[in-house]
Structure formats: structure tokens, C-alpha cells
Amino acid sequence: MDSKQYVLAARKNLSKLDLSSLRKYAVMFILAVLMILFSFASPYFLTLRNLTNIIIQNTYFVIVAVGLSFVMMGGGIDLSVGYQMSLVGVVTAMGMMVYHLPVWLAVLIGIILGTILGLINGLIVTSIKIFPLIATLATATVFQGISYIISKANTFRGYPEIFLFLTKAKVLGIPFDVLLALVVVIIVSIIYYETVFGFRLIALGGNEEASRLSGINTRRMKITIYTICGFFTALATMVMISKANTTNSSFGPGTEFIALTAAIVGGVSFMGGEGNIPSLVAGVFLLAVLGNGMQLAGWGTYAQFIVRGIILLGAVAFDEYQRNAKRKVRAKACDEAEVTNLTEA
Amino acid sequence: MDAEHIIEMKGICKRFGGVQALRNVDLELRRGEIMGIVGDNGAGKSTLMKILSGAYLADEGEIYIDGQKAHIHNPQDAFNLGISMIYQDLALFDNLDVARNIFIGRELVRGPFKVFMDKKRMYRRAEEVIRDLRVDIKSPKLNVARMSGGQRQMVACARATAFKSKVLIMDEPTAALGVTEASKLLELIRNLKEMELSILLITQRIPDILAIADRVFVLKGGQRQDILDVSQVCLDDVVTMIVKGKGRDENKTPKVEYKSFG
Numbered sequence: 001m002d003s004k005q006y007v008l009a010a011r012k013n014l015s016k017l018d019l020s021s022l023r024k025y026a027v028m029f030i031l032a033v034l035m036i037l038f039s040f041a042s043p044y045f046l047t048l049r050n051l052t053n054i055i056i057q058n059t060y061f062v063i064v065a066v067g068l069s070f071v072m073m074g075g076g077i078d079l080s081v082g083y084q085m086s087l088v089g090v091v092t093a094m095g096m097m098v099y100h101l102p103v104w105l106a107v108l109i110g111i112i113l114g115t116i117l118g119l120i121n122g123l124i125v126t127s128i129k130i131f132p133l134i135a136t137l138a139t140a141t142v143f144q145g146i147s148y149i150i151s152k153a154n155t156f157r158g159y160p161e162i163f164l165f166l167t168k169a170k171v172l173g174i175p176f177d178v179l180l181a182l183v184v185v186i187i188v189s190i191i192y193y194e195t196v197f198g199f200r201l202i203a204l205g206g207n208e209e210a211s212r213l214s215g216i217n218t219r220r221m222k223i224t225i226y227t228i229c230g231f232f233t234a235l236a237t238m239v240m241i242s243k244a245n246t247t248n249s250s251f252g253p254g255t256e257f258i259a260l261t262a263a264i265v266g267g268v269s270f271m272g273g274e275g276n277i278p279s280l281v282a283g284v285f286l287l288a289v290l291g292n293g294m295q296l297a298g299w300g301t302y303a304q305f306i307v308r309g310i311i312l313l314g315a316v317a318f319d320e321y322q323r324n325a326k327r328k329v330r331a332k333a334c335d336e337a338e339v340t341n342l343t344e345a
Numbered sequence: 346m347d348a349e350h351i352i353e354m355k356g357i358c359k360r361f362g363g364v365q366a367l368r369n370v371d372l373e374l375r376r377g378e379i380m381g382i383v384g385d386n387g388a389g390k391s392t393l394m395k396i397l398s399g400a401y402l403a404d405e406g407e408i409y410i411d412g413q414k415a416h417i418h419n420p421q422d423a424f425n426l427g428i429s430m431i432y433q434d435l436a437l438f439d440n441l442d443v444a445r446n447i448f449i450g451r452e453l454v455r456g457p458f459k460v461f462m463d464k465k466r467m468y469r470r471a472e473e474v475i476r477d478l479r480v481d482i483k484s485p486k487l488n489v490a491r492m493s494g495g496q497r498q499m500v501a502c503a504r505a506t507a508f509k510s511k512v513l514i515m516d517e518p519t520a521a522l523g524v525t526e527a528s529k530l531l532e533l534i535r536n537l538k539e540m541e542l543s544i545l546l547i548t549q550r551i552p553d554i555l556a557i558a559d560r561v562f563v564l565k566g567g568q569r570q571d572i573l574d575v576s577q578v579c580l581d582d583v584v585t586m587i588v589k590g591k592g593r594d595e596n597k598t599p600k601v602e603y604k605s606f607g
Contacts, residue, residue: 195460196452203449206440213400213436214450215421273440 027266027282031289038293045296056167058288059181060236060243065259065266065284066188066277067232070225072263073192075205075272076132078121078226080140081233081259085252087147088114088237093156093247096163103162111234117143118230122223140256147249157246166242177239184232189277201225205272261308262287264315271323287311350412351376351543352397352428352512357406359392359567366392367567370406374512379534379544381554381575383587384564390547391433393564394514397545398430399423410511424451427511431501431518437489444471444485447504474507477540480533495526502533506540513537514545519553531557551583565590 039046064081071078088110095106121139125132169176192198204211204221212218236255241247266283268275290311291304352374359367367389374380382390395401397408399420408415410426417423423430437446448467455463471485480499482492489500498518505513515534519527527550535557538544548554554561555575563570563586570591573583 194462196454196462197460199445199452199462200449203438203441203445206438207436210436210438211449213420213430213432215419215424216450273438 027279027286031282031286034286034289034293038289038297041293041297045293050292050296054285054288054292055178056175057243058284059175059177060239061255061258061262061284061288062181062281063184063232063236063239064255065262065280066184067229067236068256068259069188069263069268069275069277069280070201070232071132071229072268072270073205073272073275074201074222074225075208076125076222076225077260077270078118078136078229079133079256079260080117080121080136080143081229082253082256083140083143083147084114084117084230084233085237085240085255086249087117087143087150087252088234089241089247089251090147090151090156090249092238093159093241094151096159097156103160107163107238110238111231114234114237115227115231118227118233119223121230122226125226126219126222144249144253151249153249155246155248159242159245163242164245166238177243180235180239184235185277185281192277202273205269205274207273257308257312258284258287261312261315264319265311269323270316270319349375351410352545353409353412354393354397355407355409357393357396357408358404359389359396359401360404365567367396367403370564370567370569372562372569373572374543374545375559377538377541377543378559379538379546379557380572381551381558381561382545382547382564383549383551383554383561383583385587388564388587389567390564391516392567394430394516394545394547397423397512398428398514400430421450424508424510427509428514429505429508429510429512430514431498431505431516433516433520437497437500439488439490442486442488443475443482443500443503444468446489446500447471447474447485447507451508470507471503474503478503478506478533478536493526494521495523495530498522498530499533502537506537506542510542512543512545514547516547517549518546519548519550527553551580554583555580563587563591 035046044050064085068078068081091113092106092110095101095109096103099106101109117139121132121136124139125135128135165176166180167175167177171179192202200211200216200221203214204216204218208218211221237252240251240255244251262283263275263280264270264283265286266275266280268280287308290307294304294307295301350373352372354370354372357367357370357372358365370389370393372393382394384390392401396403396406397417399417399422402418408417410428415426417426417428420430438449441449444467448471453463453466453470455461455466468485475482475485478499480496480503482496482499482503489497492500502513518530518534522530531553534544534546546554546558558575561573561575561578561583563573563583565587568590570586573586
């Protein structure tokens with residue numbers, strides 16, 4: 001009897017070891033450690049100017065990552081976001097520079113176009129039932145091709161002042177695009193944690209078949225999340241080209257990698273159903289601080305790519321490890337029930 | 346239609362490619378009874394129940410609920426008509442807690458546009474449901490991933506009872522459970538009957554049915570064999586019916602008598 005109780009107690013303690021809560025703060029912890037490390041490596045790192053720069057340079061990554069998190073939470077993936085940006089960017093720029101449309105109209109066309117690109121991804125993923133990884137890899141190439149055909153590989157620069165407002169203006173001393181990213185983060189947090197849609201999205205990512213049996217229209221949900229992703233990607237594009245004050249078809253590609261890595265580092269599960277927005281944002285800044293710090297410390301620009309790749313691998317490995325750990329916890333719970341029954345009997 | 350029957354299925358046929366899974370099956374479920382659904386593997390038990398729950402569409406046949414003709418095209422339709430099904434693979438969400446598993450797809454909402462969840466009310470209601478069922482789940486905030494098979498079945502039951510379902514379909518609920526957990530669950534099912542639910546119970550464990558069911562419905566090769574009154578039969582009668590069918594295949598008696606199925 002005593003030994004049985006001991007076993008029970010030991011098992012209970014084991015199952016308390018839950019990595020998901022640890023993970024929630026892990027990314028913020030790593031971010032803090034990195035910042036301390038770089039402040040020793042370079043005297044310029046921990047200056048207000050440099051830190052402000054990091055934030056300002058990464059607002060559009062935050063917006064893309066947040067958009068992508070909708071798809072990833074629902075158990076999908078969108079590799080085409082960078083190429084959507086390429087296409088939306090040149091169309092918006094040409095609207096302003098070549099066709100001399102009013103700025104608001106060019107921006108509106110760009111946003112609508114981006115939303116439609118997302119919708120197309122959603123329709124393809126749900127109607128031809130193939131891996132979203134492959135489906136969006138294919139649409140990415142298509143979007144890139146269209147982008148180059150439309151732009152004829154030209155570069156467009158020198159936008160109207162009103163368009164530059166997006167990144168140059170300040171409200172209450174805060175750059176407008178920082179404010180925009182903040183608003184996006186807050187609204188999306190509310191969607192995730194307070195609305196029926198957010199709740200069902202997390203459920204969809206957790207168990208698609210069970211979602212269907214619970215009466216949720218899973219196909220419509222999936223189309224919606226790709227469309228939302230397209231919308232936010234287009235919004236981020238506006239910030240990107242306004243910040244650069246120039247664009248061509250090569251602007252955008254590569255963003256998908258950073259957004260994807262940031263999302264996974266930030267605890268959005270590659271398999272869906274898990275994640276939280278504060279960690280996601282921390283994930284974006286983890287990559288940003290890494291790039292900035294390495295450069296200031298004189299470790300070269302190209303080494304960043306190697307480190308980013310390793311970080312992505314590490315994050316996915318951790319995600320997988322955590323999944324397996326959960327499965328074991330579940331098996332343990334069954335054992336525990338058996339032991340309880342034994343002791344009761 | 347006589348209102349004695351809460352569910353009537355008439356002439357149900359279902360084909361999967363070249364396989365005729367169900368052939369002209371009739372089923373009548375009385376109000377407030379527990380009916381066992383038995384048959385060998387591939388007899389069509391799950392298919393028949395999935396048609397009632399809206400997971401499959403029948404090729405032919407009609408369904409009457411309380412004497413009214415019902416049109417069930419998807420799980421939501423069935424749910425709106427008061428029919429809930431607990432699937433064999435449970436259809437629970439490992440990444441969600443108990444309350445969320447109960448309310449998924451039927452969330453309690455607040456606000457003028459009904460987009461916001463009323464979490465407070467959901468957790469309070471979940472707690473009430475768990476308490477009424479008298480099951481050993483300590484809090485609606487527990488994650489189901491960490492629960493045993495029996496507790497997961499109870500969460501699934503809570504899901505059905507939280508919404509005043511009239512008919513509950515359970516697909517082999519005791520299949521993966523140990524003896525103690527299984528008997529706890531059977532007790533719970535009997536409690537559910539007292540809560541005025543009519544229950545359809547698919548199982549391979551005939552003793553379960555003899556213990557709690559009122560009647561037992563036997564399927565063989567996608568055809569209805571008979572409905573037996575549990576109080577008037579024993580294990581052998583049911584097993585014989587499952588293996589041989591009603592009056593047919595008399596000479597195809599298997600060489601080894603296998604009686605328990607349990």
C-alpha cells in the first residue's frame with residue numbers, strides 16, 4: 001500500500017512537469033539573454049537609438065507574422081506571403097507612380113488584391129486536398145511570375161508624401177507604423193482569446209475531424225484564415241514599400257521565412273492549435289535582435305542566415321519534442337487511473 | 346406515427362462503392378430506453394448510427410423524430426434535432442480544456458453581434474454539468490490531454506448532456522477501458538437514462554448490454570435481424586443471433602462456439 005502511494009505521488013509530480021507553460025516565457029527569456037549578450041559584444045547595441053531602430057525596422061514583419069499565425073493556428077501553412085508582398089507591392093507602386101491614381105485608391109487596390117491572393121490560396125488548399133506546404137509553394141512561384149510580368153522588372157521610387165505618412169508621421173511621438181502594428185497585435189489578440197472565431201480556430205488546429213463533427217464548417221474556416229493572412233500581408237506590404245520609398249518585384253520574398261521562424265520560435269505550433277501573440281511578437285524581435293546584434297558585433301551579415309536556419313530547426317525540434325512529451329503525459333494519465341483503481345479496490 | 350417511438354428509421358440503405366453496408370434497415374427507439382446495437386465487425390452498426398448523427402448521408406430511407414419526418418444532412422442538423430453522438434475515437438480536442446471541449450461548436454456568446462464568447466457562463470455551466478453527472482473530473486479548466494480513457498468518455502457525455510439532447514448515441518464507449526472504469530461508465534449511462542435521455546449503445550461487449558440495456562438491436566451483413574428484449578434473453582441468445590442471424594444460414598454453424606464477445 002505504501003509503495004503504491006509512493007508510485008502515485010511520484011507519477012503526479014512527473015505529470016506536473018508541463019513544458020507548454022515553460023515555453024510561453026522561454027522566447028522572452030532567450031530574447032533578454034541575447035540582449036544582455038550583445039550589450040557586452042557592442043557598446044552601440046543597448047542604445048535608445050539602436051533599440052528604436054530595431055522596432056521601427058520590424059513593424060511589417062510583426063504584421064506578416066500575425067497574419068500568418070491565423071493560418072498556422074488553424075493547422076495550415078502559407079509559404080507564399082513573401083511573394084504576395086512582391087505582387088501587391090509593385091501593383092500598389094505602379095498605381096501611384098505609373099497610373100497616377102490617388103494614393104488611397106492605389107492602397108485600397110493593393111489591399112483588396114492581397115486579400116484576393118489569400119482567398120485564392122484558401123480555395124486551392126481546400127478544394128484540391130494537397131499539403132498546404134506544396135500548394136502555397138506553387139502559388140508563391142505563380143505570384144512571383146505575375147509580379148515580374150506586371151513590373152517588367154522595373155523599380156518604382158519616390159512615392160507621394162501622403163503615402164510616406166505611413167512610416168514618417170508620428171502620433172504622440174510614436175511612429176505611425178509602430179502604432180499600426182500595435183493596433184493589429186491588440187485586435188488579433190482579442191480575436192484569439194475572446195471571440196468564437198478565435199476559439200474555433202484553435203480547435204480546428206487541434207483536431208480537424210472533431211471540428212467537423214462538432215458542426216463547424218471547416219472548409220469555410222480554412223478559406224477565411226488564408227484570406228485574413230492575405231489581408232495582413234497586404235497591409236504589411238504598404239508599410240514595407242513606404243519605409244523603403246522604393247519597390248521592385250524582389251521586395252518581399254524572404255519575409256515568409258522570417259515570419260514562419262518567428263511564429264514557431266514564438267510558440268505557434270507547426271501542427272496548429274497552439275500559440276500566443278505576445279510570444280509571437282517576441283519571436284519576431286528575437287530574430288531582429290540577433291541580426292542587429294551580430295552586425296554590430298562585427299560577426300558579418302551572412303552568418304545571420306546560418307543562425308536563422310539553425311534557430312528554425314531548433315524551434316521545430318522543440319515543438320516536436322513537446323508534442324511527444326504530451327503524448328507521454330497522456331499515457332501516464334491512463335496508467336495513473338489504473339493505479340488509482342488498484343488502490344481503491 | 347405513434348409517439349411512443351422517439352426515433353424511427355425506415356428503409357435505410359447505404360453503399361460505399363461496391364459494398365452494400367446497409368440494406369433496408371428499420372429501427373425504432375422507444376422514449377427513455379437504452380437500446381444496444383450489436384453485430385459482428387462490418388455488420389453496419391457504426392454506419393447506421395453515423396447516418397442518424399449526420400456524419401453520413403443515407404442513400405435511401407427516412408428518419409422520423411417524435412413522429413416528425415426529419416432531414417439530417419450534417420452533424421449540426423442532428424444536433425439541432427436533439428441527437429448527439431459520442432464517437433469511438435471520441436472527437437475530443439487534446440489542446441483544449443474540459444469546458445471548451447463541452448462547448449465547441451455551440452459556444453455561449455455575449456455582446457450585440459454574438460462574436461464574443463461568454464467564458465464565465467461557459468465555465469460555470471460546465472461545472473454544473475460535471476456536478477450533475479457526478480463524475481470525477483475536478484475542474485472544467487483541466488486539459489483533456491491529461492485524462493484517462495474513462496474521464497474522456499465522461500467529458501464526451503457531459504458535452505451531450507449540456508445541451509439537453511434527447512437522444513445520445515455512443516460508439517463502443519467501454520472498448521478501451523479497464524474493468525473499473527467501464528463499470529463506472531455504465532453506471533453513468535444509467536444515470537443519463539434517468540435524466541430522460543434515450544440512448545443507443547453500440548458495443549461488442551454483450552455483457553454490458555445485458556447489464557444496462559432494455560432492448561438489443563441485432564445487425565448482420567447490413568440487415569436487421571431482430572430486436573430482442575433484454576429481460577427475456579441470455580448471452581447465448583444474443584451471440585447466436587449475431588453469428589447466425591434470424592432463421593437464415595442455419596446450416597452454416599461455426600465450428601467453434603464463441604460466446605462471450607466480452
